[in-house]
Amino acid sequence: MGLLVDGKWQDKWYDTDKSGGKFEREKSRFRNWVTADGSPGPSGRGGFAGESGRYHLYVSMACPWAHRTLVFRALKGLEPHISVSVVHPHMLENGWEFRPDDPVHRDHINGKQFLHQVYTQVAPDYTGRVTVPVLWDRQTGEIVSNESAEIIRMFNDAFDHLEGVRGDIDFYPDTLRADIEAVNERVYRSVNNGVYKAGFATAQAAYEEAYRALFDSLDWLDERLAGQRYLVGNVLTEADWRLFTTLVRFDAVYYSHFKCNRQQLASFANLSGYLRDLYQVPGVAETVDIEQIKSHYYVSQRTVNPTQIVPVGPALDLDAPHGRDSMGPAFGRG
CATH class of the missing domain: 3.40.30.10 (Glutaredoxin)
Structure with missing residues (x-):
């Protein structure tokens, strides 16, 4: 570092x-x-x-x-x-x-x-x-x-005109931009960056402030996803992918390494299935490498983990059924 x-x-x-x-x-x-x-x-x-x-x-x-x-x-x-x-x-x-x-x-x-x-x-x-x-x-x-x-x-x-590029896919549609921005702002502040605010805090009060904001937002997201498949407009947007990359690291790293340990993501009623739903979108699993993720955080951040010991667990089953098909159409289907 x-x-x-x-x-x-x-x-x-x-x-x-x-x-x-x-x-x-x-x-x-x-x-x-x-x-x-x-x-x-x-x-x-x-x-x-x-x-x-x-x-x-x-x-x-x-x-x-x-x-x-x-x-x-x-x-x-x-x-x-x-x-x-x-x-x-x-x-x-x-x-x-x-x-x-x-x-x-x-x-x-x-x-x-x-x-x-x-x-x-x-x-x-x-x-x-x-x-x-x-x-x-x-x-x-x-x-x-x-x-x-x-x-x-x-x-x-910017590349939609090139051969083979999926110009029919728009993760930032004009009609949803205001809602996407509103979700992005809270997710960035208290979740994406919030786990780092908790994990890198060097004062108890700073850590607890970040911790509370993080789980307030995770509760809000879990409730939001109770009645819809995706975060905005019930279509897959950039808001979902910006959240996904934090969620997929949560139980393996942030829960323990960053002391975000009120509960694992697996215990949330809706966020857990939502994570699996996104992970199972064709092409996404190939972008996820849990072993490199764990190796980076636990070895690189010696201020947080001086021993550099990488935990063996947790066992993650991201390919398990997500149970969200009844919430709305899957990505790519109208």
């Missing part, structure tokens, strides 16, 4: 002293957009057109933020058009690492050993955390974006 300061790598954990023991996430710095024709998006500059073979995605199989982009890449049919490099799950004194002799964890584009070298290749004086996902532009040799929430929206529509 560390960060770049004026382009120099430093092995430093998060500084929570200045925030009263609270974990505060740093905002992403690269905020350009890929659009279908290369016109400017909501932030950054234009010039990034949705072209086949032009973009490369750096991810970790362990990271929930990067996981979102892999789900969208799979479901939209972008795998032939956007290539991927996967960092090693252990993020230690050098941050995210590649293993040049390992075809699974190699930087296939820039041949770097560490992800922070990809950052400084385009920003030699970069200061900040080095995170995944990273969307890389082969044509210009630069980072388009390292903001997962924006990358999934690019994947949602």
Whole structure:
């Protein structure tokens, strides 16, 4: 764990002293957009057109933020058009690492050993955390974006004109955007980021505040899902996938490692089946690697788990029947 300061790598954990023991996430710095024709998006500059073979995605199989982009890449049919490099799950004194002799964890584009070298290749004086996902532009040799929430929206529509891409699938439809944004805001604040606020807190009060907000929101989500199959409009949207990548890690990691232990997700009446429902969407299971997820959190975060012992359990049966077919139409069926 560390960060770049004026382009120099430093092995430093998060500084929570200045925030009263609270974990505060740093905002992403690269905020350009890929659009279908290369016109400017909501932030950054234009010039990034949705072209086949032009973009490369750096991810970790362990990271929930990067996981979102892999789900969208799979479901939209972008795998032939956007290539991927996967960092090693252990993020230690050098941050995210590649293993040049390992075809699974190699930087296939820039041949770097560490992800922070990809950052400084385009920003030699970069200061900040080095995170995944990273969307890389082969044509210009630069980072388009390292903001997962924006990358999934690019994947949602910027490549729809390419052969084989599922342009008929829209995870951010115009008519539902206000509702999607409202759900996203609460889920991000208290669930996606909330588990980290609990797990990385260094003061009891900060931990308990995050813990309470997390389970208040999980209760709210469980109740919301009692009468509908998905979170918004009873159709599968980005709100579901943004929640999914946290839920699929909950019982294996966040429950114990981050002390989010009021109850396991498996004991929620509706969230448990909802998680299995999403996991069983064709193409999604292949984006989930529980062993890399556990290995990353328990080995990398030595401040939280000094022994670096990775638990053997829990036993997860994500392929079990989800029982939600009566709640509404399955994804892909009207």
